[in-house]
Amino acid sequence: MATTTELLQGTLDLLILKAVSLRPEHGYGILLRIQQISRDALQIQQGSLYPALYRLEHQGLIASDWGESENKRRAKFYRLTAAGRRRLKDEAAYWKRFSEAIGLVLAAAPEDV
Amino acid sequence: MTRLPRLRSFLSALLRRRRLEADMEAEWRAHLDTHVDALVAAGMSRDEATRRARKDFGDPLRWKEQAFEVRGVSWVNDLGADIRYGLRQMRRSPVFTATVMVTLAAGIGLNTAVFSVIDAVLLRSLDYPDPERVLWITGGNKQEFVGAVDFLAWKEQATSFDGLVAFDISDSALHTADTVVQTRVASVSDDFWAVSNARPMLGRLPLEREDAVLLAYPFYVRAFHADPMVVGGAVTLNGRQVTIAGVLPPGFRPQLTKPLASSGIPENVNDAYRTLTVPPPTKAPNGMITTRLVNVIGKLKAGLSVERAQADLEAIRRRTTTTNVGMPLPPALRMMPLRERIVGDATRPLIVLLAAAVFVFLIACANVAHLFLARASSRRSEVAIRASIGAGRWRLARQFFVESALIAAAGAIAGLVVARWSLATIVRILPYGVPRLQETTIDGRALAFAAAASIVAALVFGLVPVWSMWKDDARGVLKQALYGTLPIGSRLRTRATLVALEFALTIVLLVGAGLLIKSLWRLNALPDGFHPDRIVTMEVQFFGPSYREVDVRRTHVAEVLRRVSAVPGVSAAAMTTNAGFTVRLNREGDPFPPTPNDPTAAFARGTIASAGLAQVMGMRLVKGRWLTDSEPSPAWVINETFVRRHFGDSDPIGARFRYPGGKEAWATVVGVVADRKLQRLDAGAEPEFYIDYAHDLTFGYSIVASVAIDAATAAGQVRRTAAGVDAAVPVLEVRTLEAVLADSIAPYRFNLFTVGLFAAVALLLASVGIYGTLAYATSRRTQEIGIRLTLGAARGEVVAMVIRQGMTVALIGTLVGLVIGAGLPRMMRDLLYEVSPSDPYVFAVASAVLLLVGFAASLGPALRAASVQPLVALRHE
Numbered sequence: 002m003a004t005t006t007e008l009l010q011g012t013l014d015l016l017i018l019k020a021v022s023l024r025p026e027h028g029y030g031i032l033l034r035i036q037q038i039s040r041d042a043l044q045i046q047q048g049s050l051y052p053a054l055y056r057l058e059h060q061g062l063i064a065s066d067w068g069e070s071e072n073k074r075r076a077k078f079y080r081l082t083a084a085g086r087r088r089l090k091d092e093a094a095y096w097k098r099f100s101e102a103i104g105l106v107l108a109a110a111p112e113d114v
Numbered sequence: 115m116t117r118l119p120r121l122r123s124f125l126s127a128l129l130r131r132r133r134l135e136a137d138m139e140a141e142w143r144a145h146l147d148t149h150v151d152a153l154v155a156a157g158m159s160r161d162e163a164t165r166r167a168r169k170d171f172g173d174p175l176r177w178k179e180q181a182f183e184v185r186g187v188s189w190v191n192d193l194g195a196d197i198r199y200g201l202r203q204m205r206r207s208p209v210f211t212a213t214v215m216v217t218l219a220a221g222i223g224l225n226t227a228v229f230s231v232i233d234a235v236l237l238r239s240l241d242y243p244d245p246e247r248v249l250w251i252t253g254g255n256k257q258e259f260v261g262a263v264d265f266l267a268w269k270e271q272a273t274s275f276d277g278l279v280a281f282d283i284s285d286s287a288l289h290t291a292d293t294v295v296q297t298r299v300a301s302v303s304d305d306f307w308a309v310s311n312a313r314p315m316l317g318r319l320p321l322e323r324e325d326a327v328l329l330a331y332p333f334y335v336r337a338f339h340a341d342p343m344v345v346g347g348a349v350t351l352n353g354r355q356v357t358i359a360g361v362l363p364p365g366f367r368p369q370l371t372k373p374l375a376s377s378g379i380p381e382n383v384n385d386a387y388r389t390l391t392v393p394p395p396t397k398a399p400n401g402m403i404t405t406r407l408v409n410v411i412g413k414l415k416a417g418l419s420v421e422r423a424q425a426d427l428e429a430i431r432r433r434t435t436t437t438n439v440g441m442p443l444p445p446a447l448r449m450m451p452l453r454e455r456i457v458g459d460a461t462r463p464l465i466v467l468l469a470a471a472v473f474v475f476l477i478a479c480a481n482v483a484h485l486f487l488a489r490a491s492s493r494r495s496e497v498a499i500r501a502s503i504g505a506g507r508w509r510l511a512r513q514f515f516v517e518s519a520l521i522a523a524a525g526a527i528a529g530l531v532v533a534r535w536s537l538a539t540i541v542r543i544l545p546y547g548v549p550r551l552q553e554t555t556i557d558g559r560a561l562a563f564a565a566a567a568s569i570v571a572a573l574v575f576g577l578v579p580v581w582s583m584w585k586d587d588a589r590g591v592l593k594q595a596l597y598g599t600l601p602i603g604s605r606l607r608t609r610a611t612l613v614a615l616e617f618a619l620t621i622v623l624l625v626g627a628g629l630l631i632k633s634l635w636r637l638n639a640l641p642d643g644f645h646p647d648r649i650v651t652m653e654v655q656f657f658g659p660s661y662r663e664v665d666v667r668r669t670h671v672a673e674v675l676r677r678v679s680a681v682p683g684v685s686a687a688a689m690t691t692n693a694g695f696t697v698r699l700n701r702e703g704d705p706f707p708p709t710p711n712d713p714t715a716a717f718a719r720g721t722i723a724s725a726g727l728a729q730v731m732g733m734r735l736v737k738g739r740w741l742t743d744s745e746p747s748p749a750w751v752i753n754e755t756f757v758r759r760h761f762g763d764s765d766p767i768g769a770r771f772r773y774p775g776g777k778e779a780w781a782t783v784v785g786v787v788a789d790r791k792l793q794r795l796d797a798g799a800e801p802e803f804y805i806d807y808a809h810d811l812t813f814g815y816s817i818v819a820s821v822a823i824d825a826a827t828a829a830g831q832v833r834r835t836a837a838g839v840d841a842a843v844p845v846l847e848v849r850t851l852e853a854v855l856a857d858s859i860a861p862y863r864f865n866l867f868t869v870g871l872f873a874a875v876a877l878l879l880a881s882v883g884i885y886g887t888l889a890y891a892t893s894r895r896t897q898e899i900g901i902r903l904t905l906g907a908a909r910g911e912v913v914a915m916v917i918r919q920g921m922t923v924a925l926i927g928t929l930v931g932l933v934i935g936a937g938l939p940r941m942m943r944d945l946l947y948e949v950s951p952s953d954p955y956v957f958a959v960a961s962a963v964l965l966l967v968g969f970a971a972s973l974g975p976a977l978r979a980a981s982v983q984p985l986v987a988l989r990h991e
Contacts, residue, residue: 028141029148046172047149051142052180059123059185072151076144077137 013045013053015096018081018089021063027076028054054079064087123185131182138181153424192509195515200517207489213882214485214572218525218663220875221478222564223532228471229560230533232464232983234553240453241368242487246413247276250455251427252448259407260447263395264427267434268410269305274423276415277305280408281370283384287655287844288337289350295337296846298383299327299351300370301390309413310368312387317345317360320389326359327351333385334361353842356388369456370411411452424449432738439707443899460544462944465924470626470872473619475564477879479571482525484883486518486576487609488890511577518576522569529568533561543867545860592879609887610923616880617964621872622935624960626942630866632956633947637859644732649820649851650829654836655844656813667811670843671722672743674817674836675724681831683823688726689807689815696720697803699760699768702770702780716754718801723812731790732818738767738785741806748773748781748809754789756801773805781805818851825850865945877964881971888920888975909980916979920963920972928961928968 020026020034032050057063062085070076081089126134146167153163182191204211242248253260265280272278280303288297306312307319312328320326326351329338338344348355365381393406414423427447454461475606497510533556541554654674663669671689678687699716727733728740741749750771757766766783789799807815817836821828829848837845856863892899899912936952943951 029145047145047170048142048172048174048177049180051138051177052184055181056184059120061120065371068142070148072148072976074144074147075140077141 013050014057015048015089015092017053017057017079018062018092021079022081022086022089025066025068025078025080027068027070029076030070031079039067057085061085061098129714131989135178138178142171142174142177142753166406179376196513196516197520199513200520203442203517204521210485210489211524212469214482214521215525215528217485217879217882218522218568219528220879221475221482221533222526222561224472224536224872224875225475225564226529226533226556226561226625227536227540228464228468229564230557231544232468233557233560235457235460235464236453240456241366242309242413242452244413244416245453246451247416248309248452249412249414249420249423249449250452251410251412259882260410261395262392262406262408263434264431265392265408265410267430269303269392269432270424270428272412272423274415274418274426276413277309278410278412279303279306279309280390280410281306282390282408283370285655285846286352288386290337294306294844296844297333297351297385299339299386299388300384301388302370302622303392303408305413306387309411310366312362312366314360315363316342317358320357320359323391324357324359324389325354326357327386327388329361329386330384331364332383333363337385351386351388356940362387364762369452370409378418393719401830408453416587420449459861463861466626466865466942466945467868467872470623470869471744473623474872474876474879475567477616477619477876477883479568480616481879481883482568482571484609484612486572488886490576493591502932515573518572519569521576522572525572526565526569529565530556530561534893543864545857545864556968576647597716609890613880613883613887613923614927614930616876616883617924617968618931618934620876620880621928621931621960621964623869623876624964625932625935625957627866627870627873628956628960629942629946629949629951629953630862630869632953633945634859634862634866636948637862645820646819646852646855647850648822648825649730649818650825650832650848651816651818651851651854652829652833652836652848653846654815654817655846661813661843662813667813668808670839671724671807671811671815673841675726677835677839678817678819678832679726681819681828683821683828683837684819685822686726686729687817687819688724688730688834689724690727690818691720691722691815697773697802700772701760701774716751716760716801718803721802721804722812722815723751723804724807727804727818728787730818733790734788736786736788737765738783740785740787741804743806743808745806745808746786749784750781750803751785751787751805752783752804753787753802755799756803757786758800771803773810781809837923862945862947877967878965884920884924884968885971885974887923888916888972889978891919892916892975892979894981895979899979899982903982904984912980913976916976917969917972920975921968924968928964932957934962 008093016035019038020031022033026034028063031054032047035045046108051058054063054065058065058079061082064082065077065079068078082090146164149167149170150160150163153166154160158166240248251260260280262280265278268275269278282301284299284301286297286299287294288299304320304322312319314328315331319327320328334344340362344358345360346358348357350356370384390408392408395406412423414420424447427449431447500510537554537556541552656667657672661670675687675689678684695719698718699718723741725741725743727737733740736754738751741751744918750773752766760766761769766786769783770780771783772779782801787804789802817832819828820831821832829850833845833848837843902912903909935957949956
């Protein structure tokens, strides 16, 4: 449990947007991808993914269609909308700047301070 | 960009919840199945995998709830739940719900109705273009009229008016092809058409100096069956031929006189408008100036002040009177807005009524407040329990808010119903002829205000239970609520103050109602031997050249009385002119006989009467004898007030007064009668005299006949008989004297009915208030009472204790109210008759009634407290 990080809402959103940006994906697939992306560092209850998905859909950042999964099950596939793509770009840029800033802070030598 | 899809998803979540749920379930089942497959593939047994997948997924109910929340619809669903809960609460405590609704309905409804009527009376009652510029001009000093001499001079010289209209209103007989109809004719001088903006729908306006009439539309329909052929033709009006110049449109009804509700004609609508050419004054050889008297209205030039116009007219009058007439100048003119003149009488009672309605409203708000307070305390434990099992403060606050709002809204709707009903009632019974009153509708602003105020009261006090939640932590409240150690002192004080306030307001209303009751009682005190219900009265008017001679009129009267007396069922018949004129008293031998326009002159009201009048009216002779129909010289019978004022203790019999109306110069006093109210119940006693009709007779008189049989049947008989003497002399306005008298006090009855009703409502609300407060207080003290009883207190003492508590509040409220009341009824002085606004008797009775009601309301809770079983009460702990 030490590796479990409290997921910030914004982080989960970003991960979902990233996950569906590559290709349309159903809920279970998104979950696998998030675990893959985060190298299992982020543990969430699987069901909690769905309210997050619905919120993003409600905000118009992703859209969904029913389709057939690789193991022949009826599943709902989520894909990024134009608004979602813009949001992902902004968020990614923000996180990049943020982590660079954090990195700079941590890399600072005592004499720099 | 994203607003539209959001709205769509919000709405579909709201409206297609079931489909959405099915969708989610399908999606999640697929998810679980896929997960199970993956776990099985990794080597787990299917059962194990299924369990594991469920665990990994988490509680679907929670996700479902969140799924709706993210779409922004959860509050809507909660609101629905709150409303259902609120409705259930309302059903569960029907007494509470009904009391609040009735209270709100009374407060909102009465206030709105009264305000709407006042608005209509004060603001919308005058049918003139620029109504605020239309002034009524009178001769001052109670005189209603203006001499034609002044009017003609003003017309010629005044610069401050856009138009000056002389007019005169009379009931005339109009002969149509088939019948004679009583017609209210307004004779108007030529500026009237411009001032009132008259535009005939048929025909034309009259020409200058033409003797013509324009018909009002309702009369055109009633008397001429809306036959356009009559326009341009001639009719006979009071024996003279006049041309019907045109017909005025239906909406045309500018008011000219104060409408008299007792005239029998609703709103005093004029049936026809006739041209009036004001004649110049005539000068007799002896130098006496005779001038016609007219009513005058004028339309002020835009932007001019009333004072300026008055100065203008006064200056002209001064010149005219001194140069032309050589008479001393009469008192200053009085000018007022015509609206004030027309609805002024109705305004004062309505203001009193508004004050009463505001009182009821305040009492209603106070009542709503403590009804909710009482409930708040009984629901504190509910709140505490719900809070302790996890209900959020906002959630609880919202739920109480919804509940209060529901009750308040129901009350407001009931208020609207009450407002409509009271408005219709007030409009129907308002005894003042207020123009266009029938068109009064509910004033939206008044309704909105009253509803808003009471709803706010309900909401504020409805949230009380949650307020305390905000301060205390839930566990503390819960403990206190369950173990009954809640501090209740401060809330009880608030409630006691509210109840005292209600009592204070109620006593003022009760005093008002009491004063009105006493007035009406005084008014209705009829002397013995006077039975107005068995006296029929009707009006006779002489018209035309054949009745110009007084002897012809006298013969007619004698014949009418002879025939009417012979009608079966009639026991006596007489003629009277009902104190219809006033005479300047000039007693023989007075060293300083009064001059015309002498401001110190004494006056007496005169009635021309026949021998039968004393018997018909049941008049009591105090001294001397009554009149006969064959007096050798003019004879007077005077009343006691006359004697008191002009003779003191000396004997009036044989005294002589100059009598200008008759053929001979002097009239002799032959008798004295007791003071009586014969036509108006609200008239105080004035010096009066009766003169025999052989020596004076005007152009109109009333027949009065006392009947032994049903008055309505007899009235028809009498009318036909009287009209049979000469078909050209119309006999109109047939009524019983009782009806005439009832009309004369209609305003008093109206005031009493309305203020009395409001006082009764206030009394009811105040008693609900004190009952509620005491019931609450005693239920809170159940244990204390139980202990007292266990320790040996008698039940009687407990009863006394509770009643003392209630009566203290009632007494304080009443005393405060009496102080307010001592000042307030001053505004009622005009509404009272022979009763002082600070009548101690009325104050005492009103206080007694209120305290008695307070006592009765305290008795219930007191008895309940005394019936407490000590053991049960102690187990409460």
